[in-house]
Amino acid sequence: MRKTTIFTGLLFAVISTTVAFSTRTNKSASSPVTSAPTRSKRCPRACQCTPSTMTVECAYQNLYRVPYGIPKWTRTLILTGNRISVLPNKTFRRLVHLEDLEVDGNEIETISDRVIRKLRKLRKLNLSSNKLESISPASLNKLGQLETLLVNNNKLGKLSISTFSGLQRVTEIDLSNNLLQTLEVEMFENLHELKEVYFHGNRWHCDCQLKNVELSLRNRNIRTGYMVCDSPSALTKHHLRDVASSSVCGPDSQRLISILLGVFSGLVTVLFAIFMCRRRTAKGIEASETAASDKAAVAESEVHADDTFSRCSIISEESNRSDLFVAADLLGSPIEIRADVLKPSPAFEDSDDSSSESDLESVSSRPPPYEHDLKTSTDDAMKEK
Known part of the structure; x- marks a missing residue:
């Protein structure tokens, strides 16, 4: 009986150990590997x-x-x-x-x-x-x-x-x-x-430029500590805060700078005004010259047109005279050229009277063309009758 109990206990211990080992193995296999x-x-x-x-x-x-x-x-x-x-x-x-x-x-x-x-x-x-x-x-x-x-x-x-x-x-x-x-x-x-x-x-060199830096920072309420001058020799070991602007920038430096700026700005303004005035004057002269040239061109074109019209009128009158003579030749009878036929066109009524009269006289005194041929044709007609 006692042997049986011992054997049962040993068997139970072996089984428990086996189950525990298998459980750990499964957990380690199922969990990811930590790198x-x-x-x-x-x-x-x-x-x-x-x-x-x-x-x-x-x-x-x-x-x-x-x-x-x-x-x-x-x-x-x-x-x-x-x-x-x-x-x-x-x-x-x-x-x-x-x-x-x-x-x-x-x-x-x-x-x-x-x-x-x-x-x-x-x-x-x-x-x-x-x-x-x-x-x-x-x-x-x-x-x-x-x-x-x-x-x-x-x-x-x-x-x-x-x-x-x-x-x-x-x-x-x-x-x-x-x-x-x-x-x-x-x-x-x-x-x-x-x-x-x-x-x-x-090693600060205390001049006007450095003083302006100190003043600018002080006006902005920026803490700067202290700045001890190393040069020039007259200001060595002086605190820049205690140095007056007049001693490093001159007594009237600010006033002088203001005056120079005012003069410079005034000079720039005057030069700009002169430039604009000259520019406007040049534009006006150019416009006047352009207008004058345009007027001259218009006048010249008008004179050219009048001359052309005069020439065309004279050519037209001469062609009218020629047409009259040709018509007389075709009719086979002499015609009398009257002075009123040769009356000048209205465009020439205001022209020189002497020149117009001389032209009319020369035209009326000119022997009519084809006159000899007209007389010959008339004589031949009478003979046949």
């Missing part, structure tokens, strides 16, 4: 990735280049305090969601036009404490969402007038501790959201 995580989902070895905040931090790792394999979902990338000197064109091409890029404290000397221009969602760009000597406008003009630009503690010596032209939403620009000497008013005119610009720690 290994791709490189884009892994964090670079020298970085710390925080998916909850979408932040990748690779600070102070003695890196010479940007690590490969930064996740595509990254919105904040921190590369502070490394030895990165070059940013290749395709460094950030996959990070289309990047909003905050911290590359401060490195050894970057130049930035290519194509490195960051495709980061259309970028809101903050920190390039401070590098070795930048210039910034190309093409590298920034596509960053329409940028709000903060930090390029302090570099070696910037000159900025183009269009360096910040594409930053329509920027509120803060830090240009402190560089090698800048002058600026232009137009550099900040289109930055309507600008609230702060930091200029301290540069």
Whole structure:
């Protein structure tokens, strides 16, 4: 009895183990195979990735280049305090969601036009404490969402007038501790959201142009900090805010500029009036000459028409006379040419009387044509009778 119970227990255990193993096998066969995580989902070895905040931090790792394999979902990338000197064109091409890029404290000397221009969602760009000597406008003009630009503690010596032209939403620009000497008013005119610009720690040459920049920013209530003059020697270590406009722009410079502008505009107006007057006069003379030539042409055509009509009238009269003589020849009897037949046409009644009378006398005194033939034909007729 006891042996039977032990055997039954062992059999039950074997059956249970077999069923459990088969169940696990079926589950594993029916469930899909999970693939290994791709490189884009892994964090670079020298970085710390925080998916909850979408932040990748690779600070102070003695890196010479940007690590490969930064996740595509990254919105904040921190590369502070490394030895990165070059940013290749395709460094950030996959990070289309990047909003905050911290590359401060490195050894970057130049930035290519194509490195960051495709980061259309970028809101903050920190390039401070590098070795930048210039910034190309093409590298920034596509960053329409940028709000903060930090390029302090570099070696910037000159900025183009269009360096910040594409930053329509920027509120803060830090240009402190560089090698800048002058600026232009137009550099900040289109930055309507600008609230702060930091200029301290540069080699400012305090002249009328730089003073106008300071006045323009002050009138717009933009915080600029302080700008200490490095030149000319008379203004060294003076704050540009405390320098009077008359000392750098001349006592009456604004008045002189206004007078020159007024004179120039008046001169332009006078020259334009003279030009229009001459143009109208030339048109009037041309119109008068055209009208005179038209009148002369009309008069000439009338004279030509009268002459033609006179000639046609004379030809018509001569043809009438010839027709009379021919008719007499056909009738076989002489006819008498009367002076009233040769009366001139009404078109010639107002012409010279002496010429008309002389023409009539010459015509009437002319022996009629065919007279000899008419007499001969008459004599022959009488003989036959």
